[in-house]
Amino acid sequence: MNKTLKYITLFVLSLISLVACNDNEMLGPTIFDTVNHGLDSSSYSFKFDSYLNDNYLKPYNLYFIYKMEDKGTDMNYNLVPPTFDNAQKMAVLVKYLWFDVYTKIVGTDFMKTNSPRIIQLIGSPAYNPVNGTMLLGLAEGGLKISLFRVNDLNTSDIITMNEYYFKTMHHEFAHILHQKKTYPKEFNLISYANYEPFSWQDRDEKVAQSLGFVSPYAGSQTREDFVETIANYIVKTDAQWNTILSNASQGWVLSGNTYIPTADTDGVDGRAVILQKLAICKTWLNDSWNIDLDALRQEVQTRQANINMNQLLSSINNY
């Protein structure tokens, strides 16, 4: 009897569980606004938005975000938006010194395939108070590049512009490229004993160069070394590049507040190391991406020596 009761009860329970909550409704239409409203010609930013639409969104499927969205940033940092004026300047400069260069040297499809899908401008630096550094750029998963400190843009100072933005831009883009096609492992072995992941910022530029790094940050880890080599080579003028190589070929010692030349006792031929790394970068870019780094550099150098902001900005103002 007990057994029968047990089975009946379990059977009833099963039925209940099968039918009790059978009250699903059919899905209705989407609750989100799916209408493409286009750009509002009465908007304060209509001309600029139209420019971004035609020069980034349509050709590259790229959102150029200048109206700050802090949810698109690391909320641990305190950040502010870029000014409207500097956002416009940055937009035309990024196209002129980056997109148009690669398009000319590598071909029209290259950037369509490999460019990030989002470029985000941030007005301020992102401070790391713990180690006294600041972020100048960020590449995330090959999809997004963030450029910081846009409110400090000074279009008459190409050296600072390169340091803050365009070197960063090529740096982050090189990250995107090597995340898609890895670079030769032999690169990692060249300076493996001299990387300083946590105290790279404490190493003087000349000392870093003497150790075979183009910059202190290049001495933080191998992948940063790789992209720093490419980025610095692209944006530095011949004179600046030769200074790096010259610094790399000697030793440096702190005297007072400045470093002065001394006998090279670090056991590294910095100049040879940098050139060795550059050779690997060139070969990798050529073999993996069909990019002639020297031609690319030449194009950038020519363009950055002939920046005409009024002319570049007219492409926005003419809308």
Place this chain on the structure above:
Amino acid sequence: MKFVNSIIYLCLVLLTVSCTFEEPNLFSETAANRIENAKKDYNNVLCSSSNGWVMDYFPNPTTEGYTFLVKFNTSGAAFITGKNKYLSNKLTTDTCMFQLIADDGPVLTFNTYGKNGVLHLFANPVDPAGTSNLDGIGLGGDYEFIVIKATATEVKLKGKKWGAYVYLHKLDDNQVWSQYFDLLDNMNNTLFANSKNILNLIVKTDTMPSYYGTTHIFKIIKNGQDPLVDGAYYPFIITTTGLRLYSSYNSNNTDFQTFVLSDDKQKLNCKEADGYLTGPNPEKYYMSSTVTWNFLLTSPMGTKFDSIYQKVVADCQSVFKLKLSNLYFKYNATTKFYNLQFKLGTIIGNFDYVRSDLGNNKVNFKYNGTADKNGLNLISKINSSQILVNFISQNYVISADCGLNLSVLKLTAETDSTISFYISL
């Protein structure tokens, strides 16, 4: 049997809960539609004020408040004007973009940095010029605000990151923006310019000393507390009618937050409850100070005092060819006299007085008949100076045009109101 009972109980439980169908909708529309509608509604409210809004901006709950005037345009541009120490106290206008976005609820974001940084400088991690702090916090303020409530006349916001409540009050259509800041400057000057005195919050029979008013962050000490170690900080913002604390001060379950200057400028009366802020008694304050007080020779004086003073000035010019430029009350720690000091060209001289507290807002200056060499020389050559010295030697009623700021005091002869003058810190 035990098992059977358990099963039956379980069934009963299941029967009562298993078929609980969806509750009827609490809202008439979906969450997505509601937030979209809220964005549009709030945008319309913001753009509806033809002369813009007064923004009572607190960067965060621990810092003083700053006033901005903001006009929201339907084009997406916001025009902001401010005047504060970070803008070198110059009226500064700015343009940036704004947008209502769906974030933590509807959020008002000023999403491009104004050229002059009027609002955004408070959110910038870079400290304002002159400081070298690289902690990445800056002034710790927001440029994005959750919209808590919006009506045609008031919008309540909450800073998204730093959490300070910020209010927008509709600005009168006829209010000229620059004149609005003049009103704020006047109020701030009235209450705090050159002020060295504390204020007291008076609630019934309780007196709570309120320190550091000039910083716009009161430190209020409750009865019996030690000002060195106790007390709580209350940031406030200057308004055209007085001041408003960021968060209310609570005394015996009564909140005090908004204070309005009385017509006679002797008190800041609390709007919410029976209580007020006021300054110390002028007579006690004056008598306790040993600092130098300047005669305000350009402020209105009583006719008789003014007449004799002008005579002294003219006589000095005539006899010495020098300008009598300043008069001071100054305590001389060496002689223990309270000096009337004069400055004639570059010459400084002193007359010796004894200062006494008579109580009931009265003080007495008694000329001792002595002076230093320059003082004696002045008296010997200029008869009117002797009259002036004697004029000052009498009883005075001491008062303050603004009872909250005792940096300027008025002294009126007890027996002759035409003998009066102002002194200042």
